[in-house]
Every structure is written in C-alpha cells, then in structure tokens.
Amino acid sequence: MAxxxxxxxxxxxxxxxxxxxYRLYGTDLHPKWFPVFYILSQGEKKTITALAKEIGHSHPSVSKIIREMSKKGVIVESKDKNDGRRNVVYLSEKGVAINKKIRDQYTDVNNAIEELIAQTRHDLWQAIEEWEFLLDQKSxxxxxxxxxxxxxxxxxxxIDYSEEYRQVFKDLNEEWISQYFKMEAADLKALDHPQEILNNGGYIFVALYDKEPVGVCAMLKMDDPDYEYELAKMAVSPRAQGKNIGWLLGQAVVNKARLLGAEKLYLESNTILKPAINLYHKLGFQKVVSRASPYERSxxxxxxILKGNAYDV
Incomplete structure (x- = not known):
C-alpha cells in the first residue's frame, strides 16, 4: 500500500x-491522450486494437480516448479500405498542425527530464523496468x-504415527477419496488396518498444525523387484490446505526412504488431482510406464530416483 x-x-x-x-505551450491536447497521439503522429493509420497493444492499455481505455480525441477534432475515424469490418484512426488536419507545433514542447520537456535524471542517484526508468520485469515473472x-x-x-x-491417530488417518483419506472417486477394497484394507502397514515394514507420518492432526501420509513397503517403497495415502484437511503441509509430508517420506537406503520411490495417482500431481513433480517424481494397479482410479x-540424481542429498 505504501x-x-x-x-x-x-x-x-x-x-x-x-x-x-500543455496550457503553457498552447497545445490543445489532454495529457492522457498523448500515447495515442504520439503513435498516430508517426503517420500510419491504426486500429484501436493495434493502438491498445502498442501503448499497453486496455481496448476499452483506448476506445474512450479515441472518442474524446475525435470529438475534439484531433483524429479521424474511418473504415479500413482493406477490411470494411474494421475501423482505423489517424490524425486530422488539426492533429497534424498540433504535431508540428508540439516539437518545441518535446525538446524542452526532454531537456528538463534529462536534467532531472542527472540530479538523481537512481535511474527511475531502470527501476520501473526492473519492477515490471520481476512482477511479470512472479506476481x-x-x-x-x-x-x-x-x-x-x-x-x-x-511426527510418526501412533494409535491415537488411527481414526484421523482413515477420516482424512476417506474425505478426499469420496470427494473425487469411490472407496475401493484396497483403500479399506489400508485405512482400517494401519498397524499392518507398520508391521509390514512401512511407515505413516502425521502432520500437526498447532498440535492438531491435519495431514497424513504413508510409506508402504512393496513386494516388488523394481521398487522398495510406495508413497501412498497422502491426505490434508481442507481447513489446513495452503500451508505447505503436503510438501512437508512428501519430504518426510522421501527423506525416510533415503535414510533406509532405498534407490527408488513409487506412487500412483490420478491426473484429475492437479495440485497433487504438481506437488509430486516438485518433489522430483517423474511419470513411468503404466503398471498393474489395485485401484480403479489410478x-x-x-x-x-533417490540415488545418483539432483534430488539425492
């Protein structure tokens, strides 16, 4: 705001x-018209769309300026000879006369601005360009x-899972699965018996926000020659989304897998879950050839790849 x-x-x-x-030089123009006037002063007829693009203004804004300038007799608006569906605008005789008269004003204003810049320690133009560039990259x-x-x-x-979070583990997963898909047998097997995940060599992590459980994620031990562990059953409460919880849970699984010496980590998902897919890409996951899955929704x-890549730390 400042x-x-x-x-x-x-x-x-x-x-x-x-x-x-403008009054000092007797120039019959409004300052806000100047960008349009200057472009037209180069002598080429322009459409409103072309003018708006060239000066970086909206189409409605330029249309309003064109109406005002036309009413004052500074410009002329007519049909394009090559395309009767479009209107083009150009300087009228009055506009051309103003263009000749305004040259001294250009010279004096430019010299005053150059003098002003010379008296400053920071170049305002460059500073504005830097801000515009950076905000274009990221708002x-x-x-x-x-x-x-x-x-x-x-x-x-x-934190690591304990029995007190058994219902939370099920409820958070059931909530998001039911929102987009339907609960399947493989879901119920894992969510009703989380202790079996641990007994089978897997892990479950719980995210606490202000000491309240708001997210969960499992790392399943796989009986597969290609993969040792699977990232699965990640769920974050809707009331806690936007707090980086999914990222922190994902990192916990990745770090645990590395600590255990795993070479690869596997997961299954559905492309309708765009935020989740973006998160997995951010963690370093890449798509692989489809495999047989116990889930219809997958x-x-x-x-x-946990070893020998840019994500191996």
Whole structure:
C-alpha cells in the first residue's frame, strides 16, 4: 500500500504539471491522450486494437480516448479500405498542425527530464523496468502466498504415527477419496488396518498444525523387484490446505526412504488431482510406464530416483 500510495502521489504531481505544460505551450491536447497521439503522429493509420497493444492499455481505455480525441477534432475515424469490418484512426488536419507545433514542447520537456535524471542517484526508468520485469515473472500475490506458506509451515510438525491417530488417518483419506472417486477394497484394507502397514515394514507420518492432526501420509513397503517403497495415502484437511503441509509430508517420506537406503520411490495417482500431481513433480517424481494397479482410479504412475540424481542429498 505504501509503494502504491507513493507512486500515485508521484503520478499526480507529474500529471498536474503536465496539464499546465500543455496550457503553457498552447497545445490543445489532454495529457492522457498523448500515447495515442504520439503513435498516430508517426503517420500510419491504426486500429484501436493495434493502438491498445502498442501503448499497453486496455481496448476499452483506448476506445474512450479515441472518442474524446475525435470529438475534439484531433483524429479521424474511418473504415479500413482493406477490411470494411474494421475501423482505423489517424490524425486530422488539426492533429497534424498540433504535431508540428508540439516539437518545441518535446525538446524542452526532454531537456528538463534529462536534467532531472542527472540530479538523481537512481535511474527511475531502470527501476520501473526492473519492477515490471520481476512482477511479470512472479506476481506480488504469488510472492505473498509463498511467504504465507513459509510462515504457516513453521507451525507444522511431522511426527510418526501412533494409535491415537488411527481414526484421523482413515477420516482424512476417506474425505478426499469420496470427494473425487469411490472407496475401493484396497483403500479399506489400508485405512482400517494401519498397524499392518507398520508391521509390514512401512511407515505413516502425521502432520500437526498447532498440535492438531491435519495431514497424513504413508510409506508402504512393496513386494516388488523394481521398487522398495510406495508413497501412498497422502491426505490434508481442507481447513489446513495452503500451508505447505503436503510438501512437508512428501519430504518426510522421501527423506525416510533415503535414510533406509532405498534407490527408488513409487506412487500412483490420478491426473484429475492437479495440485497433487504438481506437488509430486516438485518433489522430483517423474511419470513411468503404466503398471498393474489395485485401484480403479489410478491412471498415472510415477517414480523418484533417490540415488545418483539432483534430488539425492
């Protein structure tokens, strides 16, 4: 808000002077018309769409400016000879006369701006370009969302499963599965008997947020020559989403698998679950050739190579 306020104050200060500058030189133009006027002053007829793209304004905004300039007789609007469905605009005789007259104003304003820049320690143009570039790469909203996740994740604790979390393990998984699919026999086998996962050499992790269980994830021991463990049964409460909990649970499984000396980690999912698929890619998983699955809903299988790749730490 402070940045926006300061920029608005600076804009208003310059805009106020700009209005008086046009009066000083007797130029019959409104400052906000200038970008459109300048483009048309190059002599080429333009469509409103082309003007909007060239000056970086919205189509409705440029349409409004065109109407105002046309009403003042500065421009002419007519049908495009090559395409009667489009209108083109160009400077009228009055506009051409203004263009000749405005040259001295250009020179004096440019010299004043150059003098102003020379008196500053920071180049305003370059600073604005840097901000525009960085915000195009990642918006302020996204940057704040990331910082929010970082802060919220500090309240998250990943612990080993114990019997007190048995119902939480089932309820969280049943909630998301039922929302998108249907519960299957393989689901019930794992969720009704979590102790068997542990007895079979697997692990279950629980995410606590402010000491409350809000997420779970299992690492199943596989009886498979290609894979030793499977990341499975990851679920996060809807009320706790957006706090990096899925990422922290995934990391807990990956780190545990590495600690045990596993070479690969396997998982199954469905491409309709886009946030989950994005998370798995972020963890380093890659799609593999489809395998036989105990789940009807499974339409993608992924693996993470734990040794000898960029994710091996």
């Amino acid at each position: 940045i926006g306020s300061r920029l608005r104050m600076l804009t208003e200060k310059i805009a106020e002077d700009a209005t008086q500058l 302020l909203l996204r940057r704040v969302q990331e910082k929010q996740k970082e802060r919220e994740s500090q309240k998250v604790e990943i 339409n993608i299988q992924m693996e993470l």
